[in-house]
Amino acid sequence: MNVIEAVITGLGATTPLGGDAKATWAGLLAGQSGITRLQEERFRPLPVRVAGRMAVDPATLMNPVEARRLDRASQAAVVAAREAWRDAGLDISDADPDRVAVVMGTGIGGVTTLLDNHSTLGAHGHRRVSPRLIQMNMPNGSGAAVSIDLGARGGVTTPVSACASGAEAIAHALDLIRLDRADIVIAGGTEACVLPLTIAGFSQARAMSVNDEPHRASRPFDKNRDGFVLSEGSAVLILERASSAAARARRPYATLAGAHMTSDAHDMVAPDPTVTGQIRAIRGALLDGDLHPGDISHVNAHATSTPVGDALEAQAIASVFGSTPVVSATKSMTGHLIGASGALEALATVLAVHHDVALPTPTLDDPDDNLAIDVTRAEPRRTTISAAVSNSFGFGGHNVALAFRKA
Structure with missing residues (x-):
């Protein structure tokens, strides 16, 4: 099977663990928590x-001027994209800008701007509403901001698929390269919705942890888990053809071998109890990347x-x-970045493959009875990850699986 692959040459992030990918990776390796207490009166x-x-x-x-023109989610995306672009050793003059695309997923978009201006409208009237409200609020605003900032003219796509958005962006990036519609793709996810209204909504849906101990609140696979912890941030990967990276003498972090998306068609919130959609996504990614289950030695679980x-x-x-496979659940440390979570976990998986280490799951104290998978605990696990x-x-019901291999 002749499979066209894309290599990852640049990484960028801003997360609860650090303001860049290096600090985020160091925090993950150390088993640190980025979860804190919300102290504001609101x-x-x-x-x-x-x-x-x-x-x-x-x-x-x-x-400061450009920051004021962007919602917090877009600010995060631009910061992460700039870092990834630099990390890949790229300059827009070295590439054909018409062949550089952006795919930036988000679950909610510029909700901070929307709610701030709604409050302004009620308190001061329509003349005080920002003339930039629409452009800052629209979900495609983050991808567009990245495109403008880096001069990428190969198209901007914005997957909006809840918690799968960031992973879908990376899957779409692979398609763009395989279909010869782009040579380089800036792909990832962004989210910034740590706000009273979103927390209230998720709480009413009984989806969030009510544990008041920040570092212990997100407990994937633990018997005492009681919901997810909301987080914010962005993660971005630079994907390009292997020939392009070789021409620049760039050693890739890893290869995106395959990706697959399915839908449950079951319920708006609850996953399908038969898990057939999840299974099809994983098996589809393996098939797409000419991989077999026995080739996989590590899984970064969604595990909210x-x-x-x-x-x-x-x-x-x-x-x-x-x-x-050795399974890691990195939301134990980062919380759930919603539309950025899949991109951040893809970044973590890329570095796990690159460094041959499965990240810890430090809040897993008392695993579920009959847990049939091998989940890491307090320490990272050094192991060969091909x-x-x-x-x-x-x-x-969105399901996305991404399969990475050593470059």
């Missing part, structure tokens, strides 16, 4: 008062820390792989 009436905020305010890393979701994903992983899978599943 959060006090809520049943949930912990979340993962970006460790470095992205606005401080930008020109919800009682039902984690158990079903464990079932899906075991169904495809048995107990062989190929790995990253799972992402979203509200609406």
Whole structure:
């Protein structure tokens, strides 16, 4: 099977663990938590008062004028994309800008701007509403901002698929390269919705942890898990043809060998209890990348820390792989970045393959009974990782699996 692959040559991130990819990776390796207590008065009436905020305010890393013109989610995307672009050793003058594309996923878009201006409208009237409200609020604003900032003219696409958005962006990037519609793709996800309204909505849906101990609130696969922890941030990968990277003498971090997307067609929130959609996504990514279950030695699980979701994903992983791969659940440290989560976990998987290490799951103290997969605990596990899978599943029944291998 002749499979066209894309290599990953650049990584960028701004997350609750650090203001760049290097700091984020160091925090993950160390088993640190990026979850903190929400101290502001506006959060006090809520049943949930912990979340993962970006460790470095992205606005401080930008020109103040351009920062004011972007929603917080777009600020994060631009900061992460700039880092990834630099990390890949790229300059727009070295590439054909018409062949550089952007795919930036998000679950919600510029909701901070929307809610701020709604409050302004009520308090001061329509003349005080920002003339930039629409452009800052629209979900495609982050991808467009990255395109403008880096001069990428090969098209901007914005997957909006809840928690699967960032992973879908990377899957679409692979398609663009395979279809010869782009030579280089800036792909990832972004989200910034740690706000009273979103927390209230998720809380009413009984999806969030009510644990008031920040570092212990997100507990994937643990018997005592009670929901996810909301976080914010962005992660971006640079994907390009292997020939393009070789021409620039760039050693890739890893190869995106395959990707696959399915839908449950079951429920808007609850995953399909048969997990057939998740299984088809994982098997499809392997088939797409000319890989077999036995080739996979590591899985970065979606594992949001919800009682039902984690158990079903464990079932899906075991169904495809048995107990062989080492499984990491990085939301134990980062919380759930919604539309950026799949991109951040793809970044973590790429570095796991690159460095031959499975990241820890430090909040897993008391695993589920009959847990049939091998999940890391407090320490990272050094092991040869020739190929790995990253799972992402979203509200609406979106399932995405990405398969990476050593470059």
